[in-house]
Each structure stands twice: as structure tokens, then as C-alpha cells.
Amino acid sequence: MKYQSPVLAFWRSSLLLIGIGMAVFFSFCNTQETIVSSDKDSLYFWNLHDTVDYVGMQECKTCHHEIHQTFVHTGMGQSFDRASPEKSKGKFPIMHLPWKERRGTPIYDPKTGFHYQAFWRNDSLFIRQYESDAQQRNLVTFMREEYIPYIIGSGQHTNSHFWTDGSYVYQAPLTFYTQKGIWDLPPGYEQQNIGFNRKIDMECMSCHNAMPKVAKNAKNFFEKIPLGIDCERCHGPGELHVNLKKQGILVDTSKYADRSIVNPKRLPYRLQVDICQRCHLQGNNVLKEGKHFDDFRPGMALKDVFEIYMPKYENEDYFVMAGHADRFQKSACFIGSNKGDAEAYNPNLNFTCINCHNPHVSVKATNNERFNNTCVGCHQAESKRSALHDCKLPKAKRIHKAGCVGCHMPGSSAEDIPHVMVHDHKIQRPKATGDIESRKGKLLGLYAVNNPTPDAKDEIRAYLSYFEKFDPNPLYLQKAGTLLQKHPDAYTSRIHEAYIKGNFKDIVMLSKQLSGAIDAWTCYRVAKSHDQQQQLKLALVWYEKARELQKKEPDFVAEFANALIRDRQLAKAKQLLEQQLKGVQKHELTWINLGSVYFLEGNKSQAKKCYERALQLNPRNKQAHLYLSELYDSVGDIEKSRFHKQRS
Numbered sequence: 026m027k028y029q030s031p032v033l034a035f036w037r038s039s040l041l042l043i044g045i046g047m048a049v050f051f052s053f054c055n056t057q058e059t060i061v062s063s064d065k066d067s068l069y070f071w072n073l074h075d076t077v078d079y080v081g082m083q084e085c086k087t088c089h090h091e092i093h094q095t096f097v098h099t100g101m102g103q104s105f106d107r108a109s110p111e112k113s114k115g116k117f118p119i120m121h122l123p124w125k126e127r128r129g130t131p132i133y134d135p136k137t138g139f140h141y142q143a144f145w146r147n148d149s150l151f152i153r154q155y156e157s158d159a160q161q162r163n164l165v166t167f168m169r170e171e172y173i174p175y176i177i178g179s180g181q182h183t184n185s186h187f188w189t190d191g192s193y194v195y196q197a198p199l200t201f202y203t204q205k206g207i208w209d210l211p212p213g214y215e216q217q218n219i220g221f222n223r224k225i226d227m228e229c230m231s232c233h234n235a236m237p238k239v240a241k242n243a244k245n246f247f248e249k250i251p252l253g254i255d256c257e258r259c260h261g262p263g264e265l266h267v268n269l270k271k272q273g274i275l276v277d278t279s280k281y282a283d284r285s286i287v288n289p290k291r292l293p294y295r296l297q298v299d300i301c302q303r304c305h306l307q308g309n310n311v312l313k314e315g316k317h318f319d320d321f322r323p324g325m326a327l328k329d330v331f332e333i334y335m336p337k338y339e340n341e342d343y344f345v346m347a348g349h350a351d352r353f354q355k356s357a358c359f360i361g362s363n364k365g366d367a368e369a370y371n372p373n374l375n376f377t378c379i380n381c382h383n384p385h386v387s388v389k390a391t392n393n394e395r396f397n398n399t400c401v402g403c404h405q406a407e408s409k410r411s412a413l414h415d416c417k418l419p420k421a422k423r424i425h426k427a428g429c430v431g432c433h434m435p436g437s438s439a440e441d442i443p444h445v446m447v448h449d450h451k452i453q454r455p456k457a458t459g460d461i462e463s464r465k466g467k468l469l470g471l472y473a474v475n476n477p478t479p480d481a482k483d484e485i486r487a488y489l490s491y492f493e494k495f496d497p498n499p500l501y502l503q504k505a506g507t508l509l510q511k512h513p514d515a516y517t518s519r520i521h522e523a524y525i526k527g528n529f530k531d532i533v534m535l536s537k538q539l540s541g542a543i544d545a546w547t548c549y550r551v552a553k554s555h556d557q558q559q560q561l562k563l564a565l566v567w568y569e570k571a572r573e574l575q576k577k578e579p580d581f582v583a584e585f586a587n588a589l590i591r592d593r594q595l596a597k598a599k600q601l602l603e604q605q606l607k608g609v610q611k612h613e614l615t616w617i618n619l620g621s622v623y624f625l626e627g628n629k630s631q632a633k634k635c636y637e638r639a640l641q642l643n644p645r646n647k648q649a650h651l652y653l654s655e656l657y658d659s660v661g662d663i664e665k666s667r668f669h670k671q672r673s
Contacts, residue, residue, distance in 0.1 A: 070287045070324045071265055078264040079236050082255035085263060088270070089256075092385050099387045100179040101254040105234045108150040108173045114180035115201035115208070117144055131155075132199070132208050137218050137645070141199045143173075143186070143208065150176075152186060152197045154220060156644065167644045171221060173197060175250070177233050181389075182445045185211055187225060190611045192246050193579070194230070196223040202444035212442045220643065221611075227318045232304035236319065242545065243577035259300055259384060261287040261323045287323045294363055294375040299327040299475065301378045302350030306474055307441070308335040309491045311483050328476040334487040335474055336496070339466030345441045351474045352451040353378070359452075362403070393428050400429040470504050481508055485518045493525060502526075517547045529554040536567075545574035549581060556588065564588055579605060583614040587621075595622050613639045617649050629656055647673045 071077070086093040096102045106112045118131075131142035131153075142153045150173040158164040175187040175194075182204060186197040198220050200211040210218065224245040230237045235251035235258060257263055266286035276283040282291050289297050300323045312318070312331045321330040335351060353359055362376035372380070381399050383391065432455045436446045471487055473479040479487075488505035492498065505522055509515060516538050523531040532554035539547070552567030568585040575581050582605050589598035602619045609615070620635030633656060639649040651673035657666035 069284065070261065070291075071284050072261045072263070072286055073322050073324050077262045079257050079262040080264050080267055081251070082235070082257070084267050085256040093256075095387070095390070096256070096385045097253075098390065099384070100181050101258075101384065103179040104254045105175065105177050106252050108176045108186070110145065110148065112176050112180075112184075113150065113201070114184050114203050115143055116206060118142065132210070134210060134214075134218055137220075139218075139220075141208075141210070143199055143201070149173075150186070152188070152199050154198065169221070169642065171197060182442070182447070188221065191608045192240075192248065193609055194225040194245050194247055194250070195221055196225055197221060198223075204446055205444045207444060209444060215443070228310055231318045238319075240577050242575045244575070246577040258304075259287075259289060259323055289323065289379065290370065290372065292324060292370055294370045294377050296324060296326060297370060297377050297379070298350060298354070299325070302333070302475060303327055305347055305378075306333050306350040307345050307347030308333040308351075308474060309471070309487055309495065310334075311487045311490065313483070328473075328479075332473040332476050332479050332483055332487070334471040334484075334491060336491075337469045337472045339469065345439050348439075349450045350378075352449055354474075356450070356452040358403075396430055397428040400433075468498060468500055470500065481512055482515050482518065484508055485512065485515055486521075489518060489521045489525065517544065520547055520550055524550040524554070529557040533558060533560075543570070543574075545571045545578065545581065548574060549584070552584070552588075561588065561592055565592060577608075579609050579612040579615060583612065583618055586618045587614070590618060590621050590625070593625075595625055598622055611642055613642050613646055613649070616642075617646070617652065620649075620652060624652070624656060629660065632656060645672075 082093070103112075131140040133140050138156055140153075140155050140157060142155075144151055144153065151170050152173055154167075154169045154171075155165050156167040158166060171188040173186045173188055175189075177185045177187055180203050182202070184201040184203065186199060187194055188197050189195070196211060198210060198214060198218065199208060201208055211223070226244045227237065227239045230239075230247070230250075233254070235253060235255040236249075237247055237251060238249035240246040240248050263286060266283070269285050276285075278288075282288065289300055292300075303321060310318075310331050310333055313329065316330050318331070321327060327333075335345075335348070359376055362374060370377070381396055382388070383395075430448060433452050434448045434450060435455070436448050439445055439447050471484070471491060473484070473487070485505050485508045488501045488508070492501040492505070502522070502525065505518070509519055509522060513519070516535055520532050520535050520539075523529075523535065532551060536551045536554070539551075548567050548571035552564045552571060555561075555564035555567060565585075565588050568581070568588050572578075572581045572585045582601055586598040586601045589595075589601070598618065599622045602615055602622065605612070605615050606619070616635045616639040620632040620639070623629070623635060624632035633653070636649045636653045636656065639646050640653075643649075650669040654666045654669035654673055657663075657669065
């Protein structure tokens with residue numbers, strides 16, 4: 026955090042309060058005060074200003090105790106917490122029972138040959154990864170155990186598990202799927218099991234937590250990890266609001282808007298929906314240039330910070346688990362009720378998320394009558410807007426525990442998350458759901474859910490990152506290429522495309538056109554391209570640039586050190602690697618590179634320890650096996666050399 030003089034902080038706060046106090050006074054003088062936001066009043070709520078800080082839910086609890094009492098039991102309130110038997114919904118093995126009768130029997134991944142099991146050691150949660158003999162199941166040939174400090178997920182659908190290496194946060198390779206009561210690999214691991222190495226970045230953490238703080242220019246190095254989504258995720262930072270109340274400056278909210286804190290009900294319906302779809306809209310999030318995920322504040326237009334891209338198919342009945350906002354906005358109910366003034370919210374006309382959901386109360390604790398009444402409010406038998414009288418079900422069944430939702434928002438399996446059933450939020454006439462795969466139809470491309478007119482250069486980045494992160498469908502590269510032809514000056518995206526295709530010569534040429542601010546990943550791609558062209562000296566320049574831009578990215582440090590080793594700059598490489606090991610202990614490539622330094626220095630015993638440390642983390646690391654083979658060969662141990670050579 027940037028240092029600020031206490032004197033300057035005092036005067037800043039005082040001036041801000043004076044200004045706001047005057048504004049509040051004048052607002053009371055205006056009995057016709059409107060809640061409409063305009064171009065002239067872009068900061069309609071004063072806490073949108075980036076000088077206003079977050080205070081945490083405990084401050085909110087002081088005045089809003091009753092709301093706090095119910096909110097902590099919602100899915101949001103239980104989204105993230107310390108791992109404990111109370112937090113976990115998992116079924117764990119009872120060790121004294123016969124193997125086949127144990128609950129929580131370890132799962133097996135046939136693609137990797139690893140078993141995974143979660144267990145408690147006293148009150149501490151661990152996840153074990155192990156390999157056993159094919160014929161003798163209890164003969165363990167490899168084992169790794171990681172302490173699990175955090176559980177992510179309310180338990181309504183899943184509990185996933187985070188572990189930490191210093192301040193670096195990673196996902197553990199085991200998830201409990203609550204609805205079916207089973208353990209399995211996390212979503213996405215069925216395609217590529219990366220073990221304990223899935224990095225948890227701000228994109229993930231910021232949707233499941235309050236206001237986490239990732240280190241500047243870092244991916245998964247967190248300086249602050251709150252415990253659960255809190256009030257300020259929907260209401261914005263509360264510093265100003267709290268200070269005004271402590272000063273005795275109150276607002277009669279029955280007559281006036283309290284501008285010191287965002288009230289979503291006072292927002293235009295589009296901005297209101299943006300608060301919800303900030304997290305309840307799963308897709309490929311593409312940040313605008315110079316923006317970060319924590320730049321978005323309730324009351325802002327989400328598209329000004331980032332765009333959310335999802336695949337578009339011929340048949341739109343396809344949906345993903347966290348696609349509530351996208352599906353809801355495709356409903357005739359949403360479209361028909363939100364045709365009026367986009368700059369205002371009318372609860373008697375507009376239909377948004379909060380018409381059905383009270384964010385302060387758990388869905389499980391919400392009387393189903395609330396949901397039915399929302400529908401009946403428009404769809405009454407005597408209403409011209411309604412077809413309620415056409416419903417074939419008798420009234421008693423129409424209002425059963427599933428209510429209108431049971432037929433018009435049926436539950437189904439999500440495309441992206443196994444073992445999970447969610448309600449399709451596209452409200453429509455009942456029809457057979459069929460199989461998800463068969464419903465998708467032909468892939469048409471990507472679309473920005475929260476921006477009907479996205480910038481073409483953002484679209485390019487969306488297609489390239491979607492291809493790389495989610496789905497290597499050639500159509501995405503084709504679409505990106507078509508757009509790049511119209512924007513040849515998008516050099517970083519052209520480099521990204523060339524890198525995906527392996528066109529390293531093109532990248533070397535394109536790098537000469539780069540100027541101004543360049544991101545770390547572009548520098549890394551240029552470095553790797555020079556490396557591929559046997560241009561080590563030039564590669565070193567770009568590796569160092571990438572490392573300087575993201576000093577807390579272990580991969581960049583390790584790659585830079587590897588290049589230094591090949592350039593025989595052993596002392597500099599060793600210094601970098603040893604410095605990195607002070608903050609991260611379980612990065613395989615760091616240990617392998619440090620082993621190489623020791624080997625070239627002639628310290629083979631230390632080199633051996635480093636290579637073996639890498640294999641303790643991952644027994645399938647081919648590079649570590651290869652270097653150990655060479656080490657044993659150099660000391661004449663042919664048998665051990667052959668053993669590791671076979672596994673390299």
C-alpha cells in the first residue's frame with residue numbers, strides 16, 4: 026500500500042466530508058431530487074470515487090446487525106472460509122472400516138495413474154495425492170500431502186479446496202460435489218490434470234470473496250485474503266458512508282437517496298444487473314486496457330472495466346453453471362419488462378435479479394411463495410399479458426414446492442461442471458431439455474454478454490485467450506485471424522496468435538514494432554521466440570523484461586534463470602533462484618534449475634537433492650528424471666541412470 030502522510034490523509038478526509046456534507050444539505054433543499062443518473066452526474070453515488078476505501082463487513086454489522094445475521098447464511102456469505110469440519114460438506118473416510126465400506130474412498134484418475142483423497146488430521150484438512158502398485162493397491166510408491174487452509178464454495182453445489190505456498194494460492198486436485206455427495210476431480214481436470222499447480226488468480230478469487238488484494242503485477246500472490254463475499258461487493262466501498270454516519274450526517278432514505286453508499290434498488294436496471302453478472306456470469310473475462318478486476322465498483326458499467334465473452338451456438342438452449350445472468354437476459358420476461366428508460370429503475374415495471382432474489386436471505390430460507398408471486402404479479406389469469414389461464418396443471422400443483430420455477434426454469438446439468446444441477450434462468454415455456462451436447466449445435470463464435478458493441482481489439486484478445494484457456498477449436502483462431510487482418514497494428518495480439526501457431530520467426534519480426542507499455546506475457550512470448558531461433562542473448566533481454574514486469578511470477582523467474590544458466594551466468598541465476606525459494610518452496614522448475622546450477626558448479630550432491638525435491642512434488646517430471654539420469658551417468662551409476670532415463 027502506498028504511504029500517505031497522516032496530515033494529508035486528515036485534510037483529504039476533511040475536505041471530502043465538507044464537500045459531501047454541503048451536497049447532502051442541498052439535496053434536502055431539492056424536494057424533486059431524482060434518482061436518475063446522467064452524463065453530468067456520472068458519480069451519482071459518491072462512493073464510486075476511487076479515493077473511497079473498503080472497510081469490511083464488521084463495520085457494516087455495527088448498524089445492520091439483523092441483515093448481517095441472515096446474509097452470513099446465504100451462498101455469498103458462505104462462499105469462502107477457513108477449512109474446518111463445520112465449513113466442509115465433504116464425506117470423509119472412516120479409517121477403521123473395511124476399504125470398500127469407507128465413505129470418501131479415494132478417487133482414481135486413469136489418465137495420470139494418481140489417487141486422491143481428502144482427510145482430517147485433528148482439525149486440519151489435507152489432500153493426499155499418491156500412486157500405488159497396480160496389483161497391490163495398498164503399496165504406495167509415491168505420496169504428496171498438502172495442508173488445505175481454505176474451502177471455496179458455499180456447499181450448495183460444491184466444495185473446492187485451496188492450498189498455499191507462502192502467499193501463492195493454488196487449487197488442490199480434489200472437489201466435493203454436494204448434490205451427489207461424491208468426490209471427484211475439479212472442473213477442467215478431466216481434460217488436463219495439472220495436480221496441485223492450478224493457479225488461483227484475481228479473476229477467480231474476486232468472484233468468490235470480498236475484496237482480495239493481489240500483489241502488483243502478480244497472478245496468484247495474494248497480500249490479503251478475506252473470508253467470504255461481504256456487503257461491499259454489492260454496495261461499494263463503505264468508508265465514506267461509515268464516516269458520515271459517525272459524524273451524525275443522516276439521510277431520510279424514504280424520501281432521498283443516500284449517496285454515500287450504493288443502493289442497487291436506486292440504480293438503473295442495467296447497472297443493477299451489472300452488479301449481479303459481475304460474478305454470476307461465467308465466461309472469458311477480457312480486461313480493458315489498463316484495468317484490473319478490482320477496478321469495478323457497484324454502480325459502474327461493467328463493460329467499462331471488462332467484457333465477458335461466451336461461445337454462441339446455433340441452438341441457444343446450451344448453458345453453463347454460472348450463466349444465470351446471460352440466460353436471464355435472454356428471457357422474454359426480461360426483454361419485455363425492460364423496454365423503458367434504460368437510465369432508471371422502476372420496481373413495478375423492470376424485472377431484474379432482485380425481483381426474485383433477496384441477496385440478504387439464503388435461497389434455501391426464502392419462502393417459495395416469493396418466487397411464485399413475482400410471476401403472478403404479471404401473469405394473472407385476467408391479465409392481457411398473461412397465458413397463466415392456459416396452464417394445464419391444476420392450481421394445487423401449480424404452486425407446489427417447485428412452483429412456477431419447476432416448469433419454466435427447469436433444473437439441468439451444466440455443460441462445464443460435472444455432477445451439478447442448476448436451474449436454467451432463461452424463463453420459457455416448458456419443453457423437453459434433452460441432452461446438453463445435442464442442444465449446442467454448430468459453434469458460431471464468441472459474443473460479449475455485457476457489451477453489444479465490443480471493441481474489435483478486445484474481441485481479438487477474447488478469441489485468442491478462449492482458444493488457449495478453454496477450447497482449442499480452430500474456429501476461434503480463424504475468427505481472431507479475420508479480425509487481425511482489419512487491425513494489423515494490434516501487435517501484441519498478432520504476437521499472441523503467432524505464438525499459438527508456433528510462428529517464432531514472425532514474432533521476432535513483429536517485436537521490432539512494439540513500443541510503449543508492453544505486458545509481461547508479450548515479453549515472455551518474444552523471449553521464447555528468440556530462444557527458439559537460437560538467439561540466447563536477445564532472449565535474455567526479453568526474459569528479464571518479463572520478470573521485471575511480474576517479479577512475483579515464479580515461472581518467469583525460473584525461465585529467466587534457465588536462460589542465464591545456458592549463458593553460463595551461474596552466479597546471477599543462483600541468486601535469483603535462491604531468492605525465489607524464500608517465498609515459494611514448491612515450484613518444480615525452480616528446484617530443477619537450482620540443481621543445474623549446482624551440477625555445473627561441480628556440487629553433484631546438492632544437485633541430486635534439488636532434482637529429487639522436484640520429483641517429490643511430481644514423480645512424472647521428465648526433465649528432473651533426465652537430469653538425474655545424466656548426473657548418475659557422470660558418477661558411473663549405470664543402473665540408476667537407466668532407471669531415470671526410462672522415465673524421462
